[in-house]
Amino acid sequence: MSSINRADFRFIEELVEFIRGRGYVLDLSDATFSEFFADELNVDIDDPIYAVNGGSKGKRLRTFLSTVDDDAAARALKALWDHRVQFLASTGNSDPVHNAEGRYLTLVGKLANGTSSGTGEPPRPAHDRAKIEALRSELYELRDLEPQRRGYAFESFLQRIFAEAGLAPRQPFRNVGEQIDGSFVLDNEVYLLEAKWTRSEIGVADLRAFHGKLEKAAWTRGVFISYDGFTEVGLAAFGPARRMFCVEGRDIYEGLDRQIPWVEILRAKFRHAAETGEPFVPLAKLFP
Incomplete structure (x- = not known):
């Protein structure tokens, strides 16, 4: 599993829940959340394995990040970060999360140097x-x-x-x-x-x-x-x-x-x- 700990997950929730609230992931709807994971990461986030702790987008994201290895978790966080940056740019709003970029880079850097890379569950592919x-x-x-x-x-x-x-x-x-x-x-x-x-x-x-x-x-x-x-x-x-x-x-x-x-x-x-x-x-x- 990944090296992401509880404090990291609290920060990730800050990053993705500020638009629509708890359980949501940025501005993504159920359909666009699935499309985002399929198109950006070739992951079937709708696979039941990611809903074992609840079916909300936030819970499926947390389960995914918990079960995959550090490399896969880092790729997902980068894709979400890029989407988040584009959303903030389109709205013209400042980032509501304190020192978001610095904390994000620290987390990704930790994953890049983690010890669990290759030991987590492989992501479920979006393509049959x-x-x-x-x-x-x-x-x-x-x-x-x-x-x-x-x-x-x-x-x-x-x-x-x-x-x-x-x-x-x-x-x-x-x-x-x-x-x-x-x-x-x-x-x-x-x-x-x-x-x-x-x-x-x-x-x-x-x-x-x-x-x-x-x-x-x-x-x-x-x-x-x-x-x-x-x-x-x-x-x-x-x-x-x-x-x-x-x-x-x-x-x-x-x-x-x-x-x-x-x-x-x-x-x-x-x-x-x-x-x-x-x-x-x-x-x-x-x-x-």
Whole structure:
């Protein structure tokens, strides 16, 4: 278990309870508390093991910090501290806890030099490894299907990936006579989806054709997923990213292998396109 003692826990309570009171953790709701641990730490804080002393967010946090080793406890405290700093900055309020930063750094320093590192319970992962491995195997097996079946199966596979990520995917539909491979919602924005498995890289003609579909709705963005990737010539001829970004099959494989949440892959791809104008960048460069 971690080296955190009673005095440390009293300080941690000061840090996290000043916004909403005892039993709460900063400004996090039940849903965002779970999302925070999953996204920032890959921890399933809703696992019953963390509710043995009570189901409130504060009690689950205390149980988590008590049972994991010093390294995991320090990572969690750092993530909570960063969130706390952002909250205070957004409100413009001064820190209500006396010498909070100095005391926080002292606590994290103690954990870094603790004697219990590696002896606590491993955090319960937020990702179902068996399910991830099943998805990876399914994607691998699609290669042996004949082209038409493979295309439909690939669309179905992507629908499950988006559904697992909570992105409200919609099945393929027709829009003004044109086939759309589906849509999803990311950060309250609707994205149209184009998915192709062609045994060859996608060139500029397909990129421009999909972008033409996006231009028919002023508010729509899009994601082009090509299992076999994109030609460098096609990406260069297409020009700067305007309303879409691209994903290749290798991105999906690597994301599953490394258990990088699908939502975070899409967000990173979108941000890169918005900041650089490049419609495609390999996942390995976004998550080195």
